[in-house]
Amino acid sequence: MKKLSLQELNRKSIEAFRTARKLPLVLVLDNIRSMHNIGAAFRIADAFLVEKIYLCGITAQPPHREIHKTALGAEETVAWEYASDSSILLQHLKKNGYLIVGLEQTDKSLLLYDYPATEDQKYALVVGNEVFGINEEALAACDIALEIPQYGTKHSLNVAVSMGIAVWEIAKRQLKRLS
Ligand code: SAH
Numbered sequence: 001m002k003k004l005s006l007q008e009l010n011r012k013s014i015e016a017f018r019t020a021r022k023l024p025l026v027l028v029l030d031n032i033r034s035m036h037n038i039g040a041a042f043r044i045a046d047a048f049l050v051e052k053i054y055l056c057g058i059t060a061q062p063p064h065r066e067i068h069k070t071a072l073g074a075e076e077t078v079a080w081e082y083a084s085d086s087s088i089l090l091q092h093l094k095k096n097g098y099l100i101v102g103l104e105q106t107d108k109s110l111l112l113y114d115y116p117a118t119e120d121q122k123y124a125l126v127v128g129n130e131v132f133g134i135n136e137e138a139l140a141a142c143d144i145a146l147e148i149p150q151y152g153t154k155h156s157l158n159v160a161v162s163m164g165i166a167v168w169e170i171a172k173r174q175l176k177r178l179s
Pocket of ligand 1: 105131133150162
């Protein structure tokens with residue numbers, strides 16, 4: 001086998017990406033400390049046609065060299081907005097028909113692979129700080145929580161890895177609506 005060249009990958013142009021239909025899925029980054037994790041969120045959102053990223057609290061915003069290192073330009077194509085207070089944002093998203101899904105290990109979490117995401121439901125996927133997780137108020141605003149099961153010794157996954165897994169789990173059910 002041979003690896004595909006950039007040309008053979010045949011990706012969308014920046015313009016085509018901007019106008020492409022997106023999934024009914026937004027990401028809410030609640031107080032993310034690492035710019036590399038923020039950049040990774042943009043790259044994930046680009047790959048799976050996520051509608052928008054909300055950067056909340058201490059989460060840094062583009063343009064920034066450290067975000068660019070992992071976003072590799074996706075920070076210029078994926079729609080984003082800064083919201084200082086994630087709880088106010090979540091109330092607003094809820095009013096607009098989004099199901100607020102905390103990606104978090106809680107006493108009420110459902111396992112991600114058991115959760116039947118649907119094509120037509122709008123989802124806001126909330127992820128939390130690398131040390132403290134999703135803040136209490138934002139967690140209270142979540143309709144459900146989803147947990148990625150872990151079988152090793154570590155308590156949690158890297159937040160960007162968690163986003164990659166969860167976005168794919170939802171996107172694989174929604175992408176067919178775009179085709
Ligand atoms: N020790 C922290 C860990 C935070 S990890 C805590 O007490 O929460 C940073 C973020 O990654 C979490 O807020 C969550 O959004 C996500 N995350 C990490 N591992 C996860 C898992 N197994 N299931 C769901 N979300 C996870």
